[in-house]
Amino acid sequence: MTDLGYASLLWALLISIYGAAAAFLGGRFNHQSAWQSAQRSLFASFGLITVAAAVLLYALLSRDFEVEYVAQYTDRALPLIYTISAFYAGNQGSLLLWAWLVSLFGIIFLLQNRRRLPDLMPYAITVILCTQVFFLILVTMVSNPFQRLPVPPPDGQGLNPLLENMGMLFHPPTLYLGYVGFTIPYALAMAALITGRLGDEWIRAIRRWTLFSWLLLAAGNLFGGQWAYVELGWGGYWAWDPVENAGLLPWLTGTAFLHSVMIQRRRGMLKVWNMILIILSFLLSIFGTFLTRSGVLSSVHTFSESALGPFFMAFLGMGLLVSLGLLINRWDDLRGEEELDSLVSRESSFLFNNLILVGAAFATFWGTIFPLISEAVRGVKITVGPPFFNSVNGPIFLVLILIMGICPLIGWRRASTNNLMRNFLYPFVGAGIVTAVLWALGLRESFALIGFALCAFVLVTIFSEWYRGVRARHRNRGENYLAAFINLLGANKPRYGGYIVHLSVIIIAVGVLASSFYKVEKEVNLRPGETMNIKNYVLRFEGRQEYNTASKKVTAATLSVSNGEKPLGTIVSEKYTHRNHPNPVTEVGIRSTLWEDLYVILGGWGQDDSATFKVLVNPLVIWIWIGSVLMGLGTLVAAWPEGKSPLNLPEEQK
Amino acid sequence: MVAHARSQQRSTFWKRRRFLIVGALVVLALAYMMYMAFESAATYWLTVGELMAQGDAVYDQWVRVGGKVDQNIQWDGAKLKMEFTITDDKSGKSLPVVYQGVVPDAFQPGADVVLEGRYTGGVFQAKNLMAKCPSKYLPIPG
The missing domain is CATH 1.20.5 (Single alpha-helices involved in coiled-coils or other helix-helix interfaces)
Known part of the structure; x- marks a missing residue:
């Protein structure tokens, strides 16, 4: 069976190489039969990679321990759902998944656009097939998922118990979909550069792909944060770990692209800049895959060195050179059609938003790879921890929020003082009221106060924007307020979807600000019957039980919670010890409310009955997850197809 | 014109x-x-050998040290205090460490750990402790 899988991959590799060449020649010499043949190679290679993936999945499900990959990541006791997730638990399977996804996306993209963009598609498919070739080289030459063991073990090593969690089921594939998704906009951008067809058509064709990839990257990062929060048991959701940063980087440049592309569509400006952003997003997606897969930077979850590094470096270097070469070649054609008019205009607020987003990406990139650079240059490893990322990105994100509030308030081209005064009044009042209330409640940290004030500012902006639109519809068309609101969203989905996403960002920001500045933390050693106080809570340690399940030993500590007057229920905090893994796994006990999470980690226990706990009260954390859901909804609204009527052409403008 | x-x-x-x-x-x-x-x-990221070699230059400075946890971990549950030594494979030197707090799941003899803290008078006062999995485990992104 495994021979079939490996042979399929080899054939897919050969066919993809042929297809890339045929697509390029088909485009270059307008040779229809070469282009037809290239399309068939894309389909054929997709079929072959699918066969290989099916073989690997079958090997996993049938526990074929002759296959090294299966023996490494599964054992007989592993539940079905996690057996499927073992597909992407290691390098080999993950890279195979990448190759399969790139192929699948390539086909969908081809079917969408081959009639609409006959000149661009051959080159776009060339780029997609080249990316596919790269990943197929990795899975056939360096990191073969079908590697066999000389002597099959009686049972596998099992999946790392940390990964047996629902968050981990979704987190890697969503992140991958996001990474892979950026290949499509990049491919079409390259096609536009090669052909010189730099007009609106390619931008329009990738809009939804970019939104899709952007959303999945966001979701991937948020799933990862959620997993870290409930599973890693250190009380937080984001640690500026290199692997986390890897997912954030293309998201930041992608966010910048989604905004600046509006300027290009409306005013025909920033064309070079948009190209640079799309190139960066693609290369950072590959770089992100590289960081997580190669283990080049030590991190909470990356500890293995592998031979992948040089291959990724070569591919990244080639991608960078070719992209820049094409960009420079078309430099003159990419000149803006118009000039920026005024510093105080919507355009320039987009420009600053871009500058700052790219600045955040650069700072994060720099901090992430600094240990590598310092070791190469000076021979000493110097690292910057979370303090660096927080103190750089914290203010940057505050400025972003500020721009998010200001941007819709100022007009295109040039804003008049009158216009500014009128529009800024209510948001300013809102921010002032929130600051005063928070101050009265005893909040004194200036960063947090500024942050909350800015969030209030943006909220008022968004809501007054909605209110104005709804009121106008209500007056002019006599719709009731709810209908008016829904129709308003429908009338300009990109714009109002964007506002919903902004709203979700604010909700997430409030959660992040509150939980970073106002969490309370205590470590205690308790004997059964003893109590501890944290904030308004009184926790009483009731006792510890141990029991066995099929695959693990569970140690569970029960605590009853009250607020000093009335009981609020119990929290169970556990540690699992899996049969095949030496490390225990913490199962955090969380009592979640809209206001705050009471978070209990069972640290350890002594020979006597006492146990150690780390207890945290994390305010407003649930708002981060609520905001995430809203972010998804907003993106869906923004990406929802417009009606066919020409009057409904997408317009992001006022 | x-x-x-x-x-x-x-x-x-x-x-x-x-x-x-x-x-x-x-x-x-x-x-x-x-x-x-x-x-x-x-922050300097040193191995145990490098930390020892630096001597006074890093005395009481905030540094990051990596090494492998040795057998024989002293754990005082009531005070949440832990004493152990870490060794660096390359130089063979070992470093006594004091850490206060709850340890991560992967912490145990043989695990690779990264410590952040200060080296004062023969003992490393660790404030942060990060442990790596000793098993051959290829990670998932994120």
Whole structure:
């Protein structure tokens, strides 16, 4: 069976190489039969990679321990759902998944656009097939998922118990979909550069792909944060770990692209800049895959060195050179059609938003790879921890929020003082009221106060924007307020979807600000019957039980919670010890409310009955997850197809 | 005509220059922020051997040290205090460590750990403890 899988991959590799060449020649010499043949190679290679993936999945499900990959990541006791997730638990399977996804996306993209963009598609498919070739080289030459063991073990090593969690089921594939998704906009951008067809058509064709990839990257990062929060048991959701940063980087440049592309569509400006952003997003997606897969930077979850590094470096270097070469070649054609008019205009607020987003990406990139650079240059490893990322990105994100509030308030081209005064009044009042209330409640940290004030500012902006639109519809068309609101969203989905996403960002920001500045933390050693106080809570340690399940030993500590007057229920905090893994796994006990999470980690226990706990009260954390859901909804609204009527052409403008 | 064209050219030039100046200011501000944050956050990442070799140069400085946890961990549950030693495979040197707090799941003899803290008078006072999995486990992204 495994021979079939490996042979399929080899054939897919050969066919993809042929297809890339045929697509390029088909485009270059307008040779229809070469282009037809290239399309068939894309389909054929997709079929072959699918066969290989099916073989690997079958090997996993049938526990074929002759296959090294299966023996490494599964054992007989592993539940079905996690057996499927073992597909992407290691390098080999993950890279195979990448190759399969790139192929699948390539086909969908081809079917969408081959009639609409006959000149661009051959080159776009060339780029997609080249990316596919790269990943197929990795899975056939360096990191073969079908590697066999000389002597099959009686049972596998099992999946790392940390990964047996629902968050981990979704987190890697969503992140991958996001990474892979950026290949499509990049491919079409390259096609536009090669052909010189730099007009609106390619931008329009990738809009939804970019939104899709952007959303999945966001979701991937948020799933990862959620997993870290409930599973890693250190009380937080984001640690500026290199692997986390890897997912954030293309998201930041992608966010910048989604905004600046509006300027290009409306005013025909920033064309070079948009190209640079799309190139960066693609290369950072590959770089992100590289960081997580190669283990080049030590991190909470990356500890293995592998031979992948040089291959990724070569591919990244080639991608960078070719992209820049094409960009420079078309430099003159990419000149803006118009000039920026005024510093105080919507355009320039987009420009600053871009500058700052790219600045955040650069700072994060720099901090992430600094240990590598310092070791190469000076021979000493110097690292910057979370303090660096927080103190750089914290203010940057505050400025972003500020721009998010200001941007819709100022007009295109040039804003008049009158216009500014009128529009800024209510948001300013809102921010002032929130600051005063928070101050009265005893909040004194200036960063947090500024942050909350800015969030209030943006909220008022968004809501007054909605209110104005709804009121106008209500007056002019006599719709009731709810209908008016829904129709308003429908009338300009990109714009109002964007506002919903902004709203979700604010909700997430409030959660992040509150939980970073106002969490309370205590470590205690308790004997059964003893109590501890944290904030308004009184926790009483009731006792510890141990029991066995099929695959693990569970140690569970029960605590009853009250607020000093009335009981609020119990929290169970556990540690699992899996049969095949030496490390225990913490199962955090969380009592979640809209206001705050009471978070209990069972640290350890002594020979006597006492146990150690780390207890945290994390305010407003649930708002981060609520905001995430809203972010998804907003993106869906923004990406929802417009009606066919020409009057409904997408317009992001006022 | 010519004068008009020239004045228009000049005005675009000025417009552009205004943008360039503001843009440059933003970039400078970002660079300054990065520099300041870097200065305060940059930490040496040493092996046990390197830490020992540095001697007084790193006395009481905030550093990051990596090594393998040895057998024989002393754990005082009531005080949440842990004493152990870590060894670096390359130099064979070992370092006594004191850590206060709850340890991560992967912490155990044989695990690779990264410690952050200060080295004072023969003992490393660890404030942060990060443990790596000893098993051959290839990670999932994220």
